[in-house]
Amino acid sequence: KDMTMDPPGPHGVKDAYCLLNFGDSITTDHISPAGNINKDSPAAKYLVQRGVERKDFNSYGSRRGNDEVMSRGTFANI
Structure with missing residues (x-):
């Protein structure tokens, strides 16, 4: 509604x-x-605390919409 064809330029970044x-x-x-x-991962512990059975963990890809699971899986590949 209030958009223009010329978006404003970036603003200054401060204290970054x-x-x-x-x-x-x-x-x-x-x-x-x-x-x-x-x-044994933090993501698994999170799911168990919420009543998810191990057989229902599935994969990170299937839970990509759950930021709580994904943040606990960060660096899980190493």
Whole structure:
């Protein structure tokens, strides 16, 4: 409704800093959880606390819409 064909330019970034700088040795494949949820992982513990049975864990891909599971699976591939 109130959009224009010329979006405004970026605003200045203030008080920002780099949280982590890994260089080229780590990719999103290392950071993003993939595959089955390991029974001893933080994601598995989270699911168990919410009444999910181990047989129903499934994979990170099937739970990608659940930020709580995905954040607990970060770096699970290493």
